[in-house]
Amino acid sequence: MSFLLPLVVLLPLLGAASALIAGRRPRLQAILTVVALSATLAVAVALLVAVDTGGTIVVEVGGWAAPWGIVLVADRLAALMVVTSAAVLLAVFIYTIGQGLADGDDETPVSIYNPTYLVMAAGVFNAFIAGDLFNLYVGFEILLAASYVLLTLGGTRARIHAGVTYIVVSLLSSLLFLASVAMIYGATGTVNIAQISERIGEIPSDVQTIIHVMLLVAFGIKAAVFPLSFWLPDSYPTAPAPVTAVFAGLLTKVGVYAILRTETVIFPGGALSNVLMVVALLTLVIGVLGAVAQADIKRLLSFTLLSHIGYMIFGIAMGTVLGIAAAIYYIIHHIIVQTTLFLATGLVERIGGTTSLTRLGGLLKLSPVVGVLFFIPALNLGGIPPFSGFIGKLGLFIAGAELGTPLSYVLIGAGAITSLLTLYALMRAWNLAFWRPKAELDASEAADEAAASAAAHLTEAPNATTTMTARSAPRLMTRATAAMVLLSLALTVFAGPLYEIAHRAALDLDGPGAYVHAVLGSDDAP
Amino acid sequence: MNASLVLVAIMAVMYACGIFMLLERSMTRVLIGFLLLGNATNILILIMAGTVGIAPFVAEGVQAEELHDPLPQALSLTAIVITFGLSAFLLALIYRSWHLGQVDEVVDDPEDVAVSERDVAVEDEESDPQFAADTDFETEAASTTHAAETSVRPNEPGVAKSGGTE
Numbered sequence: 298m299s300f301l302l303p304l305v306v307l308l309p310l311l312g313a314a315s316a317l318i319a320g321r322r323p324r325l326q327a328i329l330t331v332v333a334l335s336a337t338l339a340v341a342v343a344l345l346v347a348v349d350t351g352g353t354i355v356v357e358v359g360g361w362a363a364p365w366g367i368v369l370v371a372d373r374l375a376a377l378m379v380v381t382s383a384a385v386l387l388a389v390f391i392y393t394i395g396q397g398l399a400d401g402d403d404e405t406p407v408s409i410y411n412p413t414y415l416v417m418a419a420g421v422f423n424a425f426i427a428g429d430l431f432n433l434y435v436g437f438e439i440l441l442a443a444s445y446v447l448l449t450l451g452g453t454r455a456r457i458h459a460g461v462t463y464i465v466v467s468l469l470s471s472l473l474f475l476a477s478v479a480m481i482y483g484a485t486g487t488v489n490i491a492q493i494s495e496r497i498g499e500i501p502s503d504v505q506t507i508i509h510v511m512l513l514v515a516f517g518i519k520a521a522v523f524p525l526s527f528w529l530p531d532s533y534p535t536a537p538a539p540v541t542a543v544f545a546g547l548l549t550k551v552g553v554y555a556i557l558r559t560e561t562v563i564f565p566g567g568a569l570s571n572v573l574m575v576v577a578l579l580t581l582v583i584g585v586l587g588a589v590a591q592a593d594i595k596r597l598l599s600f601t602l603l604s605h606i607g608y609m610i611f612g613i614a615m616g617t618v619l620g621i622a623a624a625i626y627y628i629i630h631h632i633i634v635q636t637t638l639f640l641a642t643g644l645v646e647r648i649g650g651t652t653s654l655t656r657l658g659g660l661l662k663l664s665p666v667v668g669v670l671f672f673i674p675a676l677n678l679g680g681i682p683p684f685s686g687f688i689g690k691l692g693l694f695i696a697g698a699e700l701g702t703p704l705s706y707v708l709i710g711a712g713a714i715t716s717l718l719t720l721y722a723l724m725r726a727w728n729l730a731f732w733r734p735k736a737e738l739d740a741s742e743a744a745d746e747a748a749a750s751a752a753a754h755l756t757e758a759p760n761a762t763t764t765m766t767a768r769s770a771p772r773l774m775t776r777a778t779a780a781m782v783l784l785s786l787a788l789t790v791f792a793g794p795l796y797e798i799a800h801r802a803a804l805d806l807d808g809p810g811a812y813v814h815a816v817l818g819s820d821d822a823p
Numbered sequence: 824m825n826a827s828l829v830l831v832a833i834m835a836v837m838y839a840c841g842i843f844m845l846l847e848r849s850m851t852r853v854l855i856g857f858l859l860l861g862n863a864t865n866i867l868i869l870i871m872a873g874t875v876g877i878a879p880f881v882a883e884g885v886q887a888e889e890l891h892d893p894l895p896q897a898l899s900l901t902a903i904v905i906t907f908g909l910s911a912f913l914l915a916l917i918y919r920s921w922h923l924g925q926v927d928e929v930v931d932d933p934e935d936v937a938v939s940e941r942d943v944a945v946e947d948e949e950s951d952p953q954f955a956a957d958t959d960f961e962t963e964a965a966s967t968t969h970a971a972e973t974s975v976r977p978n979e980p981g982v983a984k985s986g987g988t989e
Binding site for chain 2: 431435452454457464469475478
């Protein structure tokens with residue numbers, strides 16, 4: 298089954314090439330993109346089944362043996378991530394088609410959009426299956442370069458402004474990552490992750506710490522953990538709704554995935570786990586406090602996004618099998634639910650004409666379907682049982698209690714508070730946008746008594762003042778969002794088997810032994 | 824591992840200059856800063872190759888230890904290509920930014936400006952005797968309406984500027 302592994306990168310890239318050739322025929326281009334993404338999803342599912350039953354799949358690209366050539370590695374964690382992202386990428390793309398069909402493609406130059414989207418998909422998949430630090434760097438660069446194009450699509454003033462922040466910060470984090478790759482090569486003489494894991498114990502501990510911190514900072518910027526997350530709420534909300542959705546769902550998670558690999562395979566000792574715990578705590582609390590203060594739904598969601606990264610870092614920092622299993626389940630839950638919420642917000646923007654809570658109202662009467670599509674993932678993210686957000690948080694809290702250090706109890710408390718505040722922020726958004734009668738909003742505007750209304754203490758985001766004309770939501774967009782909501786519900790229905798796979802994935806990561814053995818084989822040849 | 828001191832010194836100077844330039848406001852300088860940092864990193868990769876040897880071609884009578892490590896060269900070549908592509912994109916971005924009349928500068932984040940202006944507004948009103956007699960709630964309510972008004976302002980200079988350049 299090893300031939301499947303390169304296909305997850307190859308198929309999107311071939312799709313991008315053919316979509317570029319078909320640039321002048323939008324309909325053909327859209328079909329090609331859907332075919333490429335569906336095929337990738339099918340391959341990813343087959344890969345997950347093969348890996349779960351037959352163990353880790355390793356491909357030595359070009360036939361060069363493991364420590365010298367480039368290897369692609371799919372263990373259970375990588376396969377799970379690839380399946381989840383392929384499903385999300387396909388759903389978001391169908392949503393984009395719906396938007397394009399409704400708008401007559403006048404706003405976005407689709408001939409660039411589709412190939413770029415596929416290249417970004419290839420970069421994400423490449424990062425997940427890279428068995429080589431330099432290949433991981435290349436995967437990051439592919440997805441980042443594509444994301445720069447997607448974020449500044451159309452080149453309006455707001456997008457260029459947001460893009461500059463995002464691009465400069467990302468470039469810096471990439472250079473930091475490259476410098477740490479160079480230093481790892483200097484210290485260990487290899488860039489193969491498995492071989493680094495074997496040799497890292499031999500180098501002096503202070504050099505280890507320097508490299509460890511550099512890697513964590515580089516990945517931390519990409520994952521948007523607290524002190525390094527300032528760029529995210531400024532840059533994400535200005536992009537088109539589907540682009541924001543896929544960025545929020547996937548790009549930060551690639552950073553989290555890289556941190557998870559660093560902590561389990563490259564530096565398995567957990568030398569910096571207390572630092573990570575504190576970082577997780579700050580990420581959780583400060584992110585959600587930012588979310589409570591926002592009046593724009595997109596900015597609010599961006600803040601909840603970076604707040605919930607804290608849960609995953611908490612799970613990784615624990616380093617126990619239970620903690621990592623919970624973190625893996627939480628990553629999958631968060632990719633799906635956060636993307637769904639951004640897609641639903643895109644629908645809100647269409648039917649309400651804006652995403653500012655000070656000017657939205659009475660949407661439930663206008664479109665009950667969108668109301669439900671926003672309500673379910675909002676409850677889910679807030680951690681209401683029986684949704685997957687509750688299961689993931691419960692798993693994390695159980696693992697934290699099992700660990701039993703004072704810091705982990707503090708984090709359980711902070712996690713519970715964050716969950717409640719997330720629920721508060723999202724329910725208030727839902728109340729104002731959907732539940733509040735339109736007449737009340739009009740009355741308060743007419744009397745110029747905005748201060749008396751419930752939303753008055755929220756800060757209006759100056760960037761969000763652009764108001765579109767309210768339109769009805771196209772059926773395809775609603776259906777794509779509904780499919781994502783169903784997928785998020787499936788996380789609850791199939792929580793048992795999924796959690797078991799996550800647990801087996803975490804067992805693989807309990808110590809670097811399994812990973813190293815799969816890549817380098819039993820003989821210590823090099 | 825041996826490393827050339829000259830290369831290390833060059834790398835250090837390039838990193839320092841690159842970070843300095845990256846912190847500038849002008850976008851062109853940011854680009855130059857990025858180029859310097861990128862090339863400093865490439866030199867770092869080359870330094871990590873260790874002792875200088877002969878060209879890494881396998882030939883009769885040449886021991887493996889005498890060869891130069893070829894991998895860092897391959898790595899830095901890849902990094903150079905990536906840096907090249909990204910700086911082309913940055914140039915396009917700078918041109919577009921200039922075209923939109925933002926001048927060649929990183930503009931202040933409007934939300935940051937709004938937050939700072941709101942603080943000023945709150946302070947103003949706290950010292951205002953007119954509000955002194957009011958209850959806490961009304962003072963707060965009034966100050967937020969004021970903030971809502973001021974928050975629109977930061978966009979105005981930008982609009983005026985773009986009008987001027989066109």
